Amino acid sequence: MIVAERKTIPELVQILRPHAKILVLGCGTCVTVCLAGGEREVSIIASALRIASRVQELNFDIAELTIERQCDNIFIESAAEAIQQVDAVLSTACGAGVQAIAERFPHTPVYAGLNTTFLGILEERGVWTEKCAACGACVLHKYGGICPITRCAKHMLNGPCSGSREDRCEVRADRACAWQLIYQRLKDIDQLERLQEVEPAKNWNASLSGGSRTLIRDDHRI
Amino acid sequence: MNSEKFEPTIVAFCCHYCAYAAADLAGSGRLQYPPNIRIVRSPCTGRLEIDFYMKAFEAGVDGVLVAGCEEGSCHFKEGNLLAKRRVNTTRQILAEAGLEPERLRMVNVSAASSLKFAEDVRDMVETVRKLGPARLTKNIATAQTGAR
Numbered sequence: 001m002i003v004a005e006r007k008t009i010p011e012l013v014q015i016l017r018p019h020a021k022i023l024v025l026g027c028g029t030c031v032t033v034c035l036a037g038g039e040r041e042v043s044i045i046a047s048a049l050r051i052a053s054r055v056q057e058l059n060f061d062i063a064e065l066t067i068e069r070q071c072d073n074i075f076i077e078s079a080a081e082a083i084q085q086v087d088a089v090l091s092t093a094c095g096a097g098v099q100a101i102a103e104r105f106p107h108t109p110v111y112a113g114l115n116t117t118f119l120g121i122l123e124e125r126g127v128w129t130e131k132c133a134a135c136g137a138c139v140l141h142k143y144g145g146i147c148p149i150t151r152c153a154k155h156m157l158n159g160p161c162s163g164s165r166e167d168r169c170e171v172r173a174d175r176a177c178a179w180q181l182i183y184q185r186l187k188d189i190d191q192l193e194r195l196q197e198v199e200p201a202k203n204w205n206a207s208l209s210g211g212s213r214t215l216i217r218d219d220h221r222i
Numbered sequence: 223m224n225s226e227k228f229e230p231t232i233v234a235f236c237c238h239y240c241a242y243a244a245a246d247l248a249g250s251g252r253l254q255y256p257p258n259i260r261i262v263r264s265p266c267t268g269r270l271e272i273d274f275y276m277k278a279f280e281a282g283v284d285g286v287l288v289a290g291c292e293e294g295s296c297h298f299k300e301g302n303l304l305a306k307r308r309v310n311t312t313r314q315i316l317a318e319a320g321l322e323p324e325r326l327r328m329v330n331v332s333a334a335s336s337l338k339f340a341e342d343v344r345d346m347v348e349t350v351r352k353l354g355p356a357r358l359t360k361n362i363a364t365a366q367t368g369a370r
Contacts, residue, residue: 009315009319040271040272040273043273043276044272047273047280048316048318048319049319050280050358051276051316051320051358052320054357054358054359055358
């Protein structure tokens with residue numbers, strides 16, 4: 001899922017300052033699961049903005065709405081009426097959702113209420129970790145299902161950097177060394193011989209380096 | 223408004239298993255405490271969400287008191303510990319919004335601690351009185367208290 005976190009209230013106040021009627025628009029998918037921009041968080045952010053408005057005499061008129069998914073036109077439709085009644089939208093979706101709303105409503109300013117952070121998983125209650133860099137050319141099959149692009153601070157593809165201490169990453173001691181995990185995992189599934197293959201330099205053309213990406217599925221197009 | 227005459231309105235979210243019983247006991251024992259609080263009974267402080275506190279302030283109260291079981295003796299094991307974290311998070315959000323975080327406080331009171339409950343209420347009322355009105359609504363009757 002996409003993981004995000006809320007911008008601070010002073011940041012949001014600064015962003016929204018030129019506007020009066022504002023819709024805080026939540027998203028019921030990834031950002032609900034990561035407790036950043038779902039219905040509950042929209043309610044909290046809206047309350048905080050109303051309080052900030054009264055304390056700082058800003059005259060914000062805050063409305064709130066949460067739709068199922070902001071990155072899909074079918075669901076965006078259900079927010080159209082509410083959006084047409086406001087001067088600006090504060091979207092608490094990921095960056096994709098914010099842009100989808102902005103494209104759909106070209107005359108309404110749409111702002112991001114969250115910082116979209118990474119693609120990850122819920123590790124334990126209240127802890128999310130990054131697992132995927134969306135590099136566009138997955139190599140997980142070679143590394144026992146542990147991504148060296150995402151989880152090795154140096155993106156090493158042919159073994160550890162030799163800087164790790166015990167099983168900790170030398171860049172961030174609070175992280176496991178990805179290569180320690182890869183070695184252990186390949187050993188556990190009896191695939192250590194995979195490490196003898198030399199991995200050539202990664203082709204980053206499939207990644208964001210070549211600009212934003214488009215995926216076209218002719219078999220699904222109408 | 224003269225701060226000496228200001229009578230704050232404070233919502234007290236009280237856990238059914240401890241603070242609410244302590245408040246009841248305080249009443250039975252004829253203990254005096256300021257009438258500025260409005261008690262809302264909750265099945266557990268773990269039920270209380272950040273939104274509840276935010277909405278209370280939005281509605282115009284000057285302070286919110288959260289009274290749960292002593293740590294380690296929650297009827298539902300850890301509800302009061304969850305509440306403690308949520309209260310801390312809410313205080314941070316309130317501070318970001320420009321409101322004094324001291325207006326929200328959590329206390330731990332056992333069902334038998336009517337004296338402590340009365341003392342906690344007195345202390346909270348004094349704290350909020352010193353801070354002055356929150357002034358988040360124009361029409362809240364902060365000067366009129368006395369409801370029990």
